[in-house]
Amino acid sequence: MKSVSLALHEFRFAQKVFWRNPASVFFTALLPVLFLLIFATIFGNDTIDELGGVKVTTYYIPAIVTLAVISATMVNLAMNVTIAREEGLLKRGRGTPLPPWVFIAGRVGNAIVISAIMLVVVTLIGKLLYDAPIPWERLPAVAVTLVVGAAAFCCLGLAITVIIPSREAASAITNAITLPLYFLSGIFIPENEIPEGVLSFANHFPVRDFFQAFFTAYSPNTTGAGFEWGELGVVAIWGLAGFLIALRYFRWTPRS
Amino acid sequence: MAEPVISIRGLRKSYDELEAVRGIDLDVLPREIFAVLGPNGAGKTTTVEILEGYRDRDGGEVSVLGVDPARPTPAWRERIGIVLQETTLEPALTVRESLQQYAGYYREPREVEEVIGLVGLEDQADSRARKLSGGQKRRLDVGIALVGDPDLLFLDEPTTGFDPSARRQAWEMVAGLRDLGKTVLLTTHYMEEAQVLADRVAIISEGRIVALDTPENLGDRRQLPTTITFTVPAGTGLGDLEGIGQTLSQTGGEDGRIEISISTHDPVENLNRITAWALETGLEIGQLEVRRPSLEDVYLGLTDA
Known part of the structure; x- marks a missing residue:
């Protein structure tokens, strides 16, 4: 009980710190919305025959939700936990009675809440500006995909801190991991424009699987509950691998 | 004589080829302000970080508040406060918020407002840490270490890089800790700082204690x-x-x-x-x-x- 209230205490401060950091707010909250507006403006009136004639704007809603969740979880944690480590904040936290997992839990909780907010914002913008349908009947699949994906990408974010040597390198390494995967996985470019070989390569990485799970949950052509258990399984396995790497190699003290 | 708060016998620590600490013996008594004085690279921070539970040691016996710091417990952490060599603050939080955050980690914290007064940051209580001067940041750092109401406080080079007036203010604050009945272990490479603040001083050089006495008697100064x-x-x-x-x-x-x-x-x-x-x-x-x-x-x- 004490630990739960401590985790909430940490979460509250993680929220404050997040919303007061202009870089966090821009890259996590505003940039995904900007991407949506830009892509929708460029490709807005097209339809994708390969996906049952779905509108490109409708395609981009789950794509940008995927990007926004990955930004709020993996990118956000890889950057901000690395900076906290290099600034000595993690080391200082270890010198207090606070259990280490609570320290991480507050930040992971913050990332998951931001993810949920972004999902709602992007979905609402899609509805209001582009008449992209809100998938009310597949809400459980959307929620499960969000929770599994956000948790997995949080673990991957913590794992990435292991390979980031300094705060200067944090942004470069994180972008080098995410940007190519966004392109290859059909987040930035509709997947009918991407060669089959590239897509099957991207299938080895969790961004593509996470997007496919969201796409099925959002697509108006989906029949049934919209759960992509296979894709979610792949995402979860990646998350577990990240969890184990972080558990084994995570550092609390500055590296540089 | 009272039980020492810190007791060290034959402490050793090496990094690869470098012997950073080469057999240190030391007792720090309750309510004492004890300074470890030495040049950069003498082994001060290594010694203190072993006492704080951050580093393991290669040899020797160490007891801090009756606990071996190589096996720190949350109950032990309740009783120590740590100011690291580098200032570590969350720049986006205000002075008050920073103290509230850390106060939440302890069972019986000091009142946040009282701590703000102790470190002399009343006028900056609602300023974000990033807006504070170097000296004010360091005082907030000390406030964070005090907010859990520890029995023992570690201050690793609390005034390095300060201008003389900021140093004076920091000294007044540390001297004020004596009235709270805290035991303080301070490292510094300023002779004057040790002289002004400390009840006893250990001078360390190349991983060994070369002198240990009151500032007045140090190194047989009277001789x-x-x-x-x-x-x-x-x-x-x-x-x-x-x-x-x-x-x-x-x-x-x-x-x-x-x-x-x-x-x-x-x-x-x-x-x-x-x-x-x-x-x-x-x-x-x-x-x-x-x-x-x-x-x-x-x-x-x-x-x-």
């Missing part, structure tokens, strides 16, 4: 000779002063005056002879100075080796 210096006009015969001190050195000073330096264990007797001699011969002596060995002389003598 060291006093230096008397003065100048006399050029061409003065010095026959009457032969052999009065341990050393009699002469150098050419300004305007061709002769600068004389005498090192003596009996300054009263010698001063009397010098002034009597000057009055008898009608000599005008200038820039007369009597100087006891400073802690700095002792420190440099001990750590230069």
